[in-house]
Amino acid sequence: VQLQASGGGLVQAGGSLRLSCVTSGRTVSIYGMGWFRQAPGKEREFVAAISWNGDNTDYADFVKGRFTISRDNAKNTVYLQMNSLKPEDTAVYYCAAGRGPAVVVGIAEYGYWGQGTQVTVSS
Numbered sequence: 001v002q003l004q005a006s007g008g009g010l011v012q013a014g015g016s017l018r019l020s021c022v023t024s025g026r027t028v029s030i031y032g033m034g035w036f037r038q039a040p041g042k043e044r045e046f047v048a049a050i051s052w053n054g055d056n057t058d059y060a061d062f063v064k065g066r067f068t069i070s071r072d073n074a075k076n077t078v079y080l081q082m083n084s085l086k087p088e089d090t091a092v093y094y095c096a097a098g099r100g101p102a103v104v105v106g107i108a109e110y111g112y113w114g115q116g117t118q119v120t121v122s123s
Contacts, residue, residue, distance in 0.1 A: 001025040001112040005095045008117030011085055015121070019080040021095030021114055029073035032098035034110060035080045037091035037119075044094070044107060048080060052101035063089075085121045092116040 007019040019035070034049035048069040049058045057069055068081040078095055096110035104110070 001028055001097055003095050003097060003112055003114030005093065005114040005117040008093060008119045010120045010122065013085060013087055013121055013123050015085050016081070016083045017085065017119060019082065019093055019095075019117060019119075021078040021080075023076045023078070023097065028076065028097050028112075030101055032100060032102050032104055033069075033071060033078045034096050034098065034104070035069060035078075035093060036096060036107065036110075037089075037093045038116075039091040042091075046105045046107070047093070049098075049103045049105055050078065051103045056103045058103045058105060082119070085119075087121045087123045090119060090121050092118050 002024045005021045030052050032051050035047040036044050037047050038044040050069045054071050066084045071078045094116045095114045097112040098104050099111045
């Protein structure tokens, strides 16, 4: 399974970005998907996750109400819409495919990772 994340960039505080994660290889439409992020000097942390069919989602508290995860299985793509961005959202964002169909939040529960896309929010 290959995952290609894109959509990062430089944005001012309060702005928006939409990240995309295109998957290829083994069919990932049956797997839960997630987004994580890692800021310089910090550990990778959970951001959002979605079940295989999109019916269930979960978010880290610090993004609730601002970020929305979605997926289009016909396009093998998972999205992360990020609104009201803050400087503390600055990080490399990674998409990942889970080992099963459900929503999961633990890093160890993800078996495949993309290369990451940089998001920088200026104040």
